[in-house]
Amino acid sequence: MAGKIRTPSDIARETLENAGRRRFFGKAAAMGVGGLAGSAALLASINDGAKAQGEPIKVGGAVPITGWAAADGIEFQRGLEFACEDINAMGGILGRPLEPVFEDTKEQGADNLIPAIQRLIDRHGVHAIINGYNTGAVCAEYDTVADAGILYIHHNTDIVHHDTVKNNAERYFGIFMGDPAEYWYGEGLLKFLNGLGEKGLWTRPNDKIAIVTGSQNYSVVIAGAIRDNAEKYGWKTSLFETVVVPISEWGPTLAKIREDPPAVIAVTHWVPQDLAQFMIQFVPQPTDSLVYMQYGPSLAAFREIGKEAVNGVLYSTVVASLQDEFGNAYNNRYKEKYGASASPLVAAQPYDSCSYWAIAGALAGGTGGPGEEAQNRKVASRLRNMIYRGTLGTTRWFIPEQAATPYPDATNDPSLGMPHQYLQIEDHTKVPGLIAPSPYETATFKMPPWIKA
Amino acid sequence: MDTFTQIVLSGLTLGAMYALSAIGLSLVWGSLNMLNMAHGALLTLGGYASFAAITQMGLPLFAGLLGAMAVGLLVGLAIYAAVVRFMLTDPAFETNIIVASFGLAIILENVILKLFGAYPFTQPFALKSGLYIGAVHMPYQNLFIIVGSAALMMATAWVITNTRMGRAIRATAQNREGAELMGVSVNLVFAQVLAIGGMLAAVSGVMLSSITTLAPTMGYDPMLKAFIIVVIAGLGNTMGALYAAFILALFEVSVQYMLGVRFGFPALLLLVIIALIWRPDGVFMKPKAQRQ
Numbered sequence: 231m232a233g234k235i236r237t238p239s240d241i242a243r244e245t246l247e248n249a250g251r252r253r254f255f256g257k258a259a260a261m262g263v264g265g266l267a268g269s270a271a272l273l274a275s276i277n278d279g280a281k282a283q284g285e286p287i288k289v290g291g292a293v294p295i296t297g298w299a300a301a302d303g304i305e306f307q308r309g310l311e312f313a314c315e316d317i318n319a320m321g322g323i324l325g326r327p328l329e330p331v332f333e334d335t336k337e338q339g340a341d342n343l344i345p346a347i348q349r350l351i352d353r354h355g356v357h358a359i360i361n362g363y364n365t366g367a368v369c370a371e372y373d374t375v376a377d378a379g380i381l382y383i384h385h386n387t388d389i390v391h392h393d394t395v396k397n398n399a400e401r402y403f404g405i406f407m408g409d410p411a412e413y414w415y416g417e418g419l420l421k422f423l424n425g426l427g428e429k430g431l432w433t434r435p436n437d438k439i440a441i442v443t444g445s446q447n448y449s450v451v452i453a454g455a456i457r458d459n460a461e462k463y464g465w466k467t468s469l470f471e472t473v474v475v476p477i478s479e480w481g482p483t484l485a486k487i488r489e490d491p492p493a494v495i496a497v498t499h500w501v502p503q504d505l506a507q508f509m510i511q512f513v514p515q516p517t518d519s520l521v522y523m524q525y526g527p528s529l530a531a532f533r534e535i536g537k538e539a540v541n542g543v544l545y546s547t548v549v550a551s552l553q554d555e556f557g558n559a560y561n562n563r564y565k566e567k568y569g570a571s572a573s574p575l576v577a578a579q580p581y582d583s584c585s586y587w588a589i590a591g592a593l594a595g596g597t598g599g600p601g602e603e604a605q606n607r608k609v610a611s612r613l614r615n616m617i618y619r620g621t622l623g624t625t626r627w628f629i630p631e632q633a634a635t636p637y638p639d640a641t642n643d644p645s646l647g648m649p650h651q652y653l654q655i656e657d658h659t660k661v662p663g664l665i666a667p668s669p670y671e672t673a674t675f676k677m678p679p680w681i682k683a
Numbered sequence: 684m685d686t687f688t689q690i691v692l693s694g695l696t697l698g699a700m701y702a703l704s705a706i707g708l709s710l711v712w713g714s715l716n717m718l719n720m721a722h723g724a725l726l727t728l729g730g731y732a733s734f735a736a737i738t739q740m741g742l743p744l745f746a747g748l749l750g751a752m753a754v755g756l757l758v759g760l761a762i763y764a765a766v767v768r769f770m771l772t773d774p775a776f777e778t779n780i781i782v783a784s785f786g787l788a789i790i791l792e793n794v795i796l797k798l799f800g801a802y803p804f805t806q807p808f809a810l811k812s813g814l815y816i817g818a819v820h821m822p823y824q825n826l827f828i829i830v831g832s833a834a835l836m837m838a839t840a841w842v843i844t845n846t847r848m849g850r851a852i853r854a855t856a857q858n859r860e861g862a863e864l865m866g867v868s869v870n871l872v873f874a875q876v877l878a879i880g881g882m883l884a885a886v887s888g889v890m891l892s893s894i895t896t897l898a899p900t901m902g903y904d905p906m907l908k909a910f911i912i913v914v915i916a917g918l919g920n921t922m923g924a925l926y927a928a929f930i931l932a933l934f935e936v937s938v939q940y941m942l943g944v945r946f947g948f949p950a951l952l953l954l955v956i957i958a959l960i961w962r963p964d965g966v967f968m969k970p971k972a973q974r975q
Contacts, residue, residue: 296793298900300801445945472945476904478895479700481693482939482947485686503803503896514813514820531803535896571802 273585276592277321286329287322287597289314289587290350290359291580297337299365301531302576306362307332308568309577313584323591328584331356339366347371351378357597357606358587362579363387365448369394376401379603381610383583385549389413389451392631399630404610408583408625409549410636410648412448415498415524416455418546418639418650420463422666423494423520431675435518438468438492442483442508444475444499452498452524468492477504480511491517502526506536513539516680520544528575533658542678545662546652548636551578551621553664553672560621574621582620590616623649623670638667688819690940691933696825696894698932702832703891704905705912705924707884710839713919714852714876716777720784721762722884722909723902724791729755729885730806730892730901731795737807747808751885759881762787763874771873788902796899806892828890835883836925842879843921852876856919915955917965926967931955 291310294303307330314328322328331354333346343364350356351374358381364371368390375382381404389411395402426432439460443453450472457467468490471483477499487495495517497508505526512521526532527545551557551574560581564574590613591597598605614632618625626635626646637647644667652666656676663673708722719725729751736742736750766783770776813822843849854862855872863869891905912931916923931951939947958966 296796296801298801298898300796300899301803304801471943474945474948476895477944479693479697479936481689481696482936483944485689485693485940488689489686503898507895511820514815515818531896535803535805 273589273592274320277324280321280325282318282322282325282327284326287326288329288331288354288356290354290356291330291332292335292343292346292350292359292361293332294336294338295334302362305573305576306580309580310360310584312564313581317588323588324596335364338364340370343367343371344374347374351600355599357599360580360583372402372405375405378600379606380404380600381587381606383408383587385409385579387412391633396631404606407633408579410634412451413455414548414636414639414650415452417459419456419496419522420459420465422652424463426675434493436493437464437466439465439494439496440469440487440492441467442471442473442497445472449498449500456496473499475499475501475504478507480508484511488517492519494520494522497523500525502529502532503535506532506540509536509539509543513680518681533655537658540655540658542680543655546650548650549579549622550575550651552623552670554670557621578621582622585620586616586618586625644669685818688817690936692819692821694933694936695829697936698929699829699832700891701908701912701932702836702925702928703887704909705928706835706839706887707880708909709913709921709924710883711876711880712913714856715873718781720781721787721791723906724788725755725881725884726888726891726905727795727899727902728758728791729888730897731799732885733808733889734804734806734897744808748889751889752882755881755885756878759877760874763877767873768870792899801899804897806897808889809893824893828894831890833925836921840921848875911955915958915966917968920965920967923967
């Protein structure tokens with residue numbers, strides 16, 4: 231399918247032209263096309279040729295359009311808009327077009343997120359709220375959503391979601407976390423490091439791992455998961471340092487690392503500019519250690535600020551668009567629309583979520599607004615049983631937690647889990663290579679330039 | 684030895700950052716009794732002005748610094764013309780201006796957000812490379828801001844102490860009505876101080892962002908640190924602020940190394956509390972004589 235990028239309209243038209251509805255499902259499975267894939271064409275098929283021209287269905291985004299996370303927030307907004315456009319091109323949900331509406335969560339936290347969600351419900355009457363991440367609320371917004379009886383899909387990457395939904399599954403029937411919890415970064419890293427050794431790609435100079443965490447709960451959970459599982463995987467924690475963020479002067483932390491050089495430095499703080507400063511200060515006087523970071527390096531700002539100093543850095547993300555046929559087609563279309571500096575991998579979170587919510591809604595015979603809980607329970611039921619292959623890989627839910635299952639951290643089957651992607655920056659001017667997990671790799675691990683041995 | 688060198692160099696770098704943060708605030712607060720909550724936003728504005736001049740307009744590096752100074756000066760004047768002059772005669776000026784300047788900070792931050800977006804950038808006004816002291820690497824840019832922060836502080840102190848304008852500023856700070864009776868134009872003094880304060884904040888913002896990152900919220904943390912430095916040094920004591928910045932930073936970095944990074948700032952605050960109990964008017968201020 232290389233060459234011309236196919237738009238949602240192309241796919242919808244071809245689907246309807248080439249396949250009768252009864253023949254469709256077999257054909258859709260074999261399509262694998264243009265970043266929209268069979269699942270999107272499935273929506274076109276359910277819509278049965280209907281044009282999106284009825285009364286609009288409002289879908290809300292509570293996103294940080296201003297504040298420190300605005301760079302991501304803008305992409306979340308675009309991702310939802312992009313998804314709605316694609317879905318509308320395929321007939322919306324049973325002929326009703328989607329209309330995205332947004333409320334700003336500013337600096338996030340419960341004090342900003344809950345009012346934003348309340349406004350989406352009261353002022354706009356949204357049928358679903360589909361977000362990227364909002365930090366700091368720790369599920370406090372769930373009751374507001376549950377009271378309205380609508381669907382809420384977020385990417386807060388928060389292990390607290392698991393117990394919250396599991397312990398009250400009836401009330402929180404419509405709340406899904408579209409990505410794996412942050413906990414999986416921790417154990418996943420240890421598996422990945424041992425895998426490098428088993429494949430002969432790297433020989434660890436010692437068993438020490440230095441863990442540097444930020445002060446936010448998110449970073450602390452990941453750091454704790456690495457520390458608590460280290461021994462199980464044959465590692466010893468030589469340093470566990472909590473830094474107060476924002477941070478630009480890493481001298482004291484680096485002094486400790488240099489005094490007792492570890493095989494791996496794992497930095498679980500995630501703000502890209504702070505991480506870039508770490509590398510700028512590490513590289514002039516490095517230790518023979520792999521440097522692993524999470525999430526922050528997936529943002530272009532990390533490479534732009536750190537420049538040559540970030541070459542060789544390993545990082546991972548549990549949620550990003552893949553560099554495969556689906557992902558690349560979506561990435562290219564997104565950049566074509568929003569410009570070369572846009573970040574499709576971030577926008578992919580609401581993009582995929584809106585897509586599978588629309589399919590679930592169509593399969594359930596339509597979505598419901600605030601107060602129409604019975605209809606939304608049907609939508610949630612369809613969604614709960616769905617396995618969706620989108621730009622992020624596979625979305626399949628832990629039940630009853632209603633959170634995405636990570637691969638290979640929690641399942642060995644790539645068709646049943648969202649890939650926990652490990653990437654390495656080989657050249658800061660280029661897109662990082664995906665080095666794990668199989669079968670998604672686009673590059674192989676290379677020894678970082680600061681390790682001379 | 685390398686570890687000791689690393690700690691000292693980190694402390695000096697952090698101290699320079701604290702000193703840079705405090706310069707403009709110290710001048711305005713100390714001279715006019717005006718706690719300018721927009722100081723952090725002025726730092727940010729300076730950083731972005733330099734970025735725009737160099738990256739977007741293609742001007743040479745030092746033109747970026749001059750452009751930032753010009754923008755800071757103009758915005759400082761605008762703050763006087765649009766807000767301060769209308770509030771000066773209010774008996775509750777010192778309280779009201781805190782709220783008003785906080786509003787200004789929000790406006791400035793959102794203007795920056797609209798113009799440049801939230802995406803973090805690197806400051807192009809930065810020297811490349813560095814030197815090794817033992818095995819420890821010291822970027823030239825860090826050396827530049829250590830020297831630059833000290834030079835700016837000393838120049839500001841000299842202007843306040845040795846010039847006619849400085850005398851007028853000090854007179855206004857001591858007794859506004861008295862200064863007016865002596866022929867000092869208080870309005871002119873406020874305009875001058877806010878313009879100079881804006882310019883100093885802008886220069887500081889350029890230097891700070893050169894070793895951190897440009898982002899619309901970059902002024903928050905320096906504003907907090909500047910507040911602490913100015914209070915512990917004593918209002919209006921510019922040289923005291925310079926000493927306080929480096930002493931506190933070296934203390935903080937030492938605690939970070941010995942006890943853990945997370946204990947650095949709390950330990951610094953504890954030290955500040957103890958110091959203020961000992962010298963409530965500021966560590967570097969002469970104790971006021973009190974009639975028994």
